Amino acid sequence: MIKLKKILSAGVTLLATTMMVACGSSNSSSSSSSSSTKNTDTNSAKVTFKTDSKKGDSKGGDLKVAEINDTPFSADWLPEIQTSAVDEHIMRWASESLFKTDDNFNIQDGGPANIKFDDKAKTATITINPKLKWSDGKKVIAKDLEYPYEIIGNKDTESERYNDQYENIEGMKEYHEGKAKTISGITYPKGEDGDSIVIHFKEIKTGMDVSGNGWYSENAEPYHYLKDVAFKDLKASKQNKVAPLFFGPYKVKHIVGGQSVTFEPNEEYYRGKPKLDSVTVSIVNPATLTQQIKAHKFDIIQVRSSNWKSVKNTSGYNYLGVKPMEYTYLAFRVGSLDRVKNVNTENPKAKMGNQNLRQAMAYAMNVDQVVDKFSNGLGYRDTTLIPTAFGEFHDSKAKGFPYDPAKAKKLLDDAGYKMGKDGYRTDPKGKDLTITFAAMSGKPEQQAIVNNYIQKWKEVGLKVKLLNGKLTEFNSFYDNLKSTSQGNIDVFMAAWSLSSEPSAAASMWSSNQPMNFSRFSSKTNDKLIRDVQSQASATNHDHFVKSMIKWQDNMNKEAYIVPLDRAYNVYAVNKKVENYSRKLAFNDYYNVGLSK
Amino acid sequence: MAEVEKSKLENQKDLGNEEVTPSTLKTIYREIIHDKWAMVSLFVALFIILFSIIGSFFINQDKLLTVDIFNAWLKPGQAGHILGTENSGYDILGFLIVGARNSILMGIALAILIESIGIFVGFISAYYGGIVDLIIMRIVDFFMIIPQTMAVITIVSIWKNYTPVNLVLLMAAMSWMSTTRLMRSLALSQRDRDYVLASKTSGTGNFKIIFREILPNISTFIITDFTLTLASMIGFEVTLSYLGFGLPDKVPSIGTLIGYAGDTNYMLTYPWGWLPALITLVILTVSINFFGQALRRAADARQRTA
Numbered sequence: 001m002i003k004l005k006k007i008l009s010a011g012v013t014l015l016a017t018t019m020m021v022a023c024g025s026s027n028s029s030s031s032s033s034s035s036s037t038k039n040t041d042t043n044s045a046k047v048t049f050k051t052d053s054k055k056g057d058s059k060g061g062d063l064k065v066a067e068i069n070d071t072p073f074s075a076d077w078l079p080e081i082q083t084s085a086v087d088e089h090i091m092r093w094a095s096e097s098l099f100k101t102d103d104n105f106n107i108q109d110g111g112p113a114n115i116k117f118d119d120k121a122k123t124a125t126i127t128i129n130p131k132l133k134w135s136d137g138k139k140v141i142a143k144d145l146e147y148p149y150e151i152i153g154n155k156d157t158e159s160e161r162y163n164d165q166y167e168n169i170e171g172m173k174e175y176h177e178g179k180a181k182t183i184s185g186i187t188y189p190k191g192e193d194g195d196s197i198v199i200h201f202k203e204i205k206t207g208m209d210v211s212g213n214g215w216y217s218e219n220a221e222p223y224h225y226l227k228d229v230a231f232k233d234l235k236a237s238k239q240n241k242v243a244p245l246f247f248g249p250y251k252v253k254h255i256v257g258g259q260s261v262t263f264e265p266n267e268e269y270y271r272g273k274p275k276l277d278s279v280t281v282s283i284v285n286p287a288t289l290t291q292q293i294k295a296h297k298f299d300i301i302q303v304r305s306s307n308w309k310s311v312k313n314t315s316g317y318n319y320l321g322v323k324p325m326e327y328t329y330l331a332f333r334v335g336s337l338d339r340v341k342n343v344n345t346e347n348p349k350a351k352m353g354n355q356n357l358r359q360a361m362a363y364a365m366n367v368d369q370v371v372d373k374f375s376n377g378l379g380y381r382d383t384t385l386i387p388t389a390f391g392e393f394h395d396s397k398a399k400g401f402p403y404d405p406a407k408a409k410k411l412l413d414d415a416g417y418k419m420g421k422d423g424y425r426t427d428p429k430g431k432d433l434t435i436t437f438a439a440m441s442g443k444p445e446q447q448a449i450v451n452n453y454i455q456k457w458k459e460v461g462l463k464v465k466l467l468n469g470k471l472t473e474f475n476s477f478y479d480n481l482k483s484t485s486q487g488n489i490d491v492f493m494a495a496w497s498l499s500s501e502p503s504a505a506a507s508m509w510s511s512n513q514p515m516n517f518s519r520f521s522s523k524t525n526d527k528l529i530r531d532v533q534s535q536a537s538a539t540n541h542d543h544f545v546k547s548m549i550k551w552q553d554n555m556n557k558e559a560y561i562v563p564l565d566r567a568y569n570v571y572a573v574n575k576k577v578e579n580y581s582r583k584l585a586f587n588d589y590y591n592v593g594l595s596k
Numbered sequence: 597m598a599e600v601e602k603s604k605l606e607n608q609k610d611l612g613n614e615e616v617t618p619s620t621l622k623t624i625y626r627e628i629i630h631d632k633w634a635m636v637s638l639f640v641a642l643f644i645i646l647f648s649i650i651g652s653f654f655i656n657q658d659k660l661l662t663v664d665i666f667n668a669w670l671k672p673g674q675a676g677h678i679l680g681t682e683n684s685g686y687d688i689l690g691f692l693i694v695g696a697r698n699s700i701l702m703g704i705a706l707a708i709l710i711e712s713i714g715i716f717v718g719f720i721s722a723y724y725g726g727i728v729d730l731i732i733m734r735i736v737d738f739f740m741i742i743p744q745t746m747a748v749i750t751i752v753s754i755w756k757n758y759t760p761v762n763l764v765l766l767m768a769a770m771s772w773m774s775t776t777r778l779m780r781s782l783a784l785s786q787r788d789r790d791y792v793l794a795s796k797t798s799g800t801g802n803f804k805i806i807f808r809e810i811l812p813n814i815s816t817f818i819i820t821d822f823t824l825t826l827a828s829m830i831g832f833e834v835t836l837s838y839l840g841f842g843l844p845d846k847v848p849s850i851g852t853l854i855g856y857a858g859d860t861n862y863m864l865t866y867p868w869g870w871l872p873a874l875i876t877l878v879i880l881t882v883s884i885n886f887f888g889q890a891l892r893r894a895a896d897a898r899q900r901t902a
Contacts, residue, residue, distance in 0.1 A: 291860040307861050373665050444859045447845060448684040451663040468756040469844050 049321025049570060056578030059275050061594030063577070065093075066284040066292065066301035070442050071474045072258025073283055077244035079219045080151040081235050083160050083478065085326075085497045090281045093263045093589055094135075096248035097211065097218045098126070098145075103585050105211040105500035112247060112270065113145070113220075119204050124216065125189075127196040131270040134222050135251035143192040147226065148217040149183055150175075155340075156231035160482070163342065164512040165214045165504075170200040177340075205503075206538040211585075212499030214507070220247070249274040249590035259283055274590040286443055293317070299574040299594070305378035305567045306445055317572040320582040323389045326497040327382055330365070330562040332358050333492065335519035337484040344511045344519040351427075351435065351490050356415035358559040360408040361435075361491065362401035364460045365453055369403065371565045374445050379567030384552040386505055387566060392545050393502040395552040401562055408460045417461070425461040435464045438480065438492040441471035450493075464491070481517040492517070493564070500584065503532045503544075506551050509561060520560040528554055620816050620894075627894035630901055634890030637883035644880050648696035660690045661846055672868050680868040682853065692873055695848035696880070702764055702843075703830035709768040710775050710829070711822050717772070718779025719806050722787055733780075736773045744770045745832075749841045760843055767832060775821055782814045816895035823888035827881045834877055850877050 067073070069086050076082045077091050100111025107115060112132050116125045132140040152159045152166060153176045167173045170185025185200040199216055207213040222245045229237045239245070242255060247270070250263035260282035265274040284292055286304060293301055293311045303311055303319070312319065332352035335345050352358060367381045383400030386393050416428035427433045435457075439450045450471065457464045467489055472480065480487060481494065494517065498505045507513070510529045511521035528551040531537065537544035555561060571582055578593040580586075618626070628634045664685030672680040672688075679688040721732040747770050752758060758766075783806075786792060795805050811818075836842030837851025838858065853873035857863045863870065893899040 287859040287861075289861065290864065310861050310865055370665065373668065444856075444862060445683060448663065448665055448668065451684055451845070452665045455663045466845070469758075473753075 049319060049568070051320055051322060051581055051583045053318060053320065053573050053577045053580040054575075056593055056595050058578055058593040058595040060277050061275075061596075063276050063279045063300070063592065063594055064298045065279060065281045066298040067281055068286050068289060068302045068304065069283050069474070070285050070287070074475060075241045075255065075258070076235065077252075078151070078221065078234070078240045080148050080159055080161055080217075080221070081157070081240060083482075084474075086283075090261050091244070091246075092248075093250045093279050093281065094244070094246045094248045094252055094266070095219070096246065096587065096589075098220055099211060099218055100587070101211045101585050103583060105585050107209055107211055112140070117204060117208060122201045122204055124199045124201065124208070125196060126199070128220075129270055130195065132247055133268040133270065134225070134245055134247050135266040135268055136222075136225070136245060137268055138222070138224055140220055140247055141192065141223070142188045142190065142194045142197050143223045144220040145197045146183070146186050146188070146192075147221040147223045148219050149186060151221060151226075151231065151234065152217065153183065154231040157234055158232075158339075160514055163214075163514065164510070165507065168202050168205065168215060170202060203535060204538060205533055205535075206544055207501040207503050208538075210501040212504060213501040214499060214504045250276075250279055253278065269590055271590050275593040293572050296574070298572075299577055300580065301572050303570040303572050304443065305375040305570075306443060308376040308378055308570065311572065314572070316575055318575055318577075319570055320573050320580075321568050321570045322582045322584060323387075323568070326495055327385070327387060327566050328493060328495045328564040329385070330362065330491060330493050330564055331518040332361075332520070332560055333481075333486060333489045333518060334560070335521060336486045337514055337519055339484050339514075342512050342514060344513070344516055344521045346519065346521045347486055350486070351433070354415055354428075355558060356411040357417065358562075359401070360411040360415075360417075360460060361457060361462065362559055362562040363404045363408040363411070364456050364462070365401065365562075365564075366403040366456055367401070367564055370449055370452060371567075374449065375565075375567050378570065379565050381565050382563035383556075385509070385555055385561060385563050386502060386548065386552055387498075390502050390505075393548045395549040398552060398556060400556065401559075403456075405456070405460055412460065412462075419461050423458075423461065424463040433463060435462060435490045436467050436488055437464045438467040438477060438489045439471055440474050440477045440494070442474065446471060482514075486519065502548060503537070506532050506548060509555065518560045520558075522558055522560070524554055525551070525558065525560075623900075624816065624819070624891060624894040627900060628887075628890050631890050631893075633886050637886035637890075641880060641883040641887060644696065644876065644883075645700050648693050648700060651693040652697040655690050655694055657694065660686060660694065661848075669866050669869070679872050680866075682856065682866075682869050683862075686848075688853065688868065688872060691848050691853060692850065692876060695850045695853060695873065696876055698760070698843060698848060699830050699833050699837075699850045699877075700880075702760065702767075702833045703826050705764050706768055706771070706829040706833070707822050707826040709764065710772045710825055711818060713768065713772040714775030714779045714821075715811070715818065718776040719783045719810065721776075722780045722783035723802065723806055723810075725787075729780075736776055739770070740773045742770065745835065748836060749839065752836075752841045758844065760847055763833075763836075763843065767829070767836075771829065771832065775825060778817070778821060782817055783810055786810045786813055816891070820888060820891040820895050823884060823891055827884040827888065830877075830884075831881055 067086055067089055073086050073090060074084050076084065076087050077095070079088075079095060082088055096112060098111065098113040099107045099115060100109070101107055111129070113126050113128050117123070118125070126145055128140050128142070128145065134140060149166070149169070149172065151157050152161045153172055155176060155178060162176060167176075169183065171180055171183045172185060174180040175183045187198045187200070188194055189196055189198060201215070205213075205215050208215050211218060225245045226234070226239055229239055234240055244252060247266075247268075249266055249269050249271070251266045253262045253264040255261050260280055263279040263281075265276065267273060284298070284301065289301070289304060290307050290310050292298060293303065293314055296316055334350035334352050335347050337344050346353070371379045371381055381400065383398045384395050386395065388394045412425060417425040417433070418430070419425050425433055437450075437454065439446065450466065454464045454466070477494075480489060481492065507529050509516050509525065511526050528547065531547040532544070532551055537547055569582070573580060576595045578595055579588065579591045628638065667675065667681050667685040668683055670677050670681040672678065674680065677687050677689070679692065682688055682691065717732060721729045748766055751766060752763070755762070791809065792805060795809055833842055833849065834851035834854060837849035838855045840855065842851050843849040850873045854870050854877065856866065856869040857874070893901060
């Protein structure tokens with residue numbers, strides 16, 4: 001859960017929503033929380049949910065878990081390579097993060113490893129729990145802690161995770177560029193077989209003591225198991241796709257390609273033997289969701305907001321809910337990525353390079369109405385790129401982009417987009433303007449929503465066409481966006497799961513982030529992000545909050561990324577399931593049981 | 597055997613003054629008049645086809661395809677929508693009429709294409725025989741082992757911005773084989789008849805023999821096969837649209853409406869979304885098939901009831 005880092009959200013299950021629990025967040029972990037439908041700023045309780053199932057001590061049983069997605073999983077199980085949230089959700093039963101956290105994601109001692117920072121020496125020391133073993137029985141050693149950095153840093157891996165945050169580690173950049181064979185900033189006080197590593201940072205940064213901060217890896221990788229695989233072959237290797245090795249409570253028993261993963265207990269687990277006999281996580285098509293719930297096919301299954309009405313009275317289930325942890329956004333593709341330097345370069349001639357045009361498109365969208373119509377009271381419009389769950393870090397004064405076609409038309413008129421005779425505007429140079437729009441397929445109402453937006457844009461005079469005339473399937477959608485060239489997409493609607501640390505939610509949009517699929521590069525934005533990450537923010541909380549709010553305001557002004565909507569994440573959990581929780585920081589999968 | 601002879605004789609007696617061998621059209625007419633179900637089916641099918649084709653002229657397609665999510669899933673009768681509205685707020689009655697027209701026209705276009713290919717290729721194969729036949733039949737075999745629906749879905753999902761015409765061609769390319777085989781076997785049965793041999797001896801050109809002499813002799817079979825192909829092609833198009841790989845978005849098809857039954861949530865909550873389309877489709881294909889069966893009987897003397 002904690003390692004939910006900037007993973008591409010499966011826009012599929014709930015193309016909406018982001019949850020992101022901040023360190024300072026108020027009640028994200030309390031047993032009930034509330035959602036509002038119309039106004040994000042007043043949390044008027046319309047629906048409330050518990051987050052925890054009952055307690056118990058049952059042993060044995062086979063737990064069936066559904067993962068809602070309309071396409072097969074991509075089966076990238078190594079966290080360093082993983083980009084799909086679906087893969088991450090499935091592997092949570094086996095892949096555990098290195099650090100234990102409290103409910104607010106603050107890192108605590110007592111997990112698989114402990115971390116200690118030395119502000120003066122600018123180092124972090126990670127010490128492995130002596131009981132920790134890989135599921136094949138080998139002890140976790142210092143080299144295993146270091147290996148994730150090699151995987152992420154090596155150019156041949158082409159990991160989406162590598163970004164400028166990692167370059168804050170001494171020697172990481174040199175290693176990434178191939179100038180050094182090892183990462184000089186990571187040392188082994190007791191040798192590679194010892195129980196600790198020391199990471200030397202260039203600077204101690206904001207939020208380093210919060211899980212999900214992105215400044216260092218929160219995973220270990222079994223060096224003895226992976227060392228024979230060349231970095232460039234890692235993504236396609238059996239170690240990644242078929243038989244990954246973890247130290248978490250369960251281990252992979254077998255995988256049915258794209259469909260399901262069966263887990264069995266990991267006898268070597270450091271907190272004792274897990275309770276269940278097996279766990280099977282299967283991909284379930286959202287179209288069959290209502291029936292799957294009514295037929296009680298699964299013990300844990302997500303409920304999408306569009307299905308909420310028809311399943312909420314099904315007996316035998318408890319409904320557990322959490323505040324949204326993902327968000328959907330509209331982004332404008334304006335540049336390309338230099339893979340070697342890791343820099344996004346904005347194309348000065350990009351079709352969507354005009355700020356007025358971008359703002360106009362955002363104002364022309366009737367997000368509130370769409371949410372009201374389709375979320376059954378579980379969703380609402382976002383006003384900034386920092387969700388309300390971040391508490392004070394969310395700019396509560398921001399209005400975002402409410403539906404305002406008059407304003408959209410004025411913005412376009414001002415920028416010289418003249419209305420032609422055919423009811424469509426031309427660009428300021430008088431040429432025809434056709435905007436290519438990419439959106440993911442998935443939920444059944446998606447086509448209606450997309451057509452609705454296209455029509456709203458038409459009403460302000462913008463000709464928008466769907467890429468290839470249809471919705472794009474999840475995997476090829478992201479393949480398209482990940483490409484380094486600008487491509488033929490002008491606008492796209494995508495979704496993110498965020499990590500739990502607020503500054504990471506901002507820095508993901510800097511110009512040197514490969515995951516900034518908009519490929520925009522704005523000096524103001526980069527400067528504001530540097531301020532968010534600065535020493536001043538790290539030491540002065542008020543400065544941190546202020547810099548975050550400034551960043552949000554600027555993002556709304558520049559409108560490269562437009563926040564759309566979020567919805568409550570609701571799960572139907574069989575009443576027999578014990579010790580399970582939808583708390584964002586929940587990590588006690590070993591303790592989950594099933595009563596008879 | 598004797599009984600058959602007897603009944604034939606009786607038949608001839610009934611015919612009275614009419615000629616002993618009635619023309620093809622007359623046989624068909626008699627067969628249909630004789631079978632009340634075929635009559636009813638013919639009228640029902642014609643009604644649906646004409647109603648949707650003529651009806652669609654009175655529907656403003658731009659207006660019909662205006663997304664209006666606030667009026668999504670209105671119940672039948674609400675706000676002037678006789679059959680209610682669907683997911684995007686489209687009027688279901690209008691969508692159904694235009695969708696039925698599109699599906700039927702595609703079916704007709706496909707049936708014509710498939711019959712043409714089938715007749716041409718099948719006749720050439722049968723008439724020339726030998727190596728030509730061998731090669732053509734192996735090509736047919738090759739196409740037959742390709743799973744039809746899967747192949748179309750795969751191609752459509754990588755085809756950018758395809759049009760309905762593209763789709764018709766693609767579907768025809770995957771469905772011409774069985775008709776070709778039928779035409780080949782029919783032509784084979786005629787190839788060595790005396791009239792063909794006589795024509796050949798008197799120096800008539802091959803193509804003339806094939807299309808002017810053999811073709812009219814098996815025209816009943818062609819009409820029959822056309823009708824049955826029509827029904828199955830409408831079904832094929834609807835299947836594709838149902839699965840989301842048929843007509844492009846914004847081109848209505850019955851299958852799009854029936855597709856709402858694919859999501860159990862919609863199926864149970866909004867039955868008016870898919871039920872009218874399903875009923876229309878069932879009635880249409882069943883009646884075309886009934887009519888086609890009557891034609892088949894007319895084409896085969898042994899099956900005749902009239």
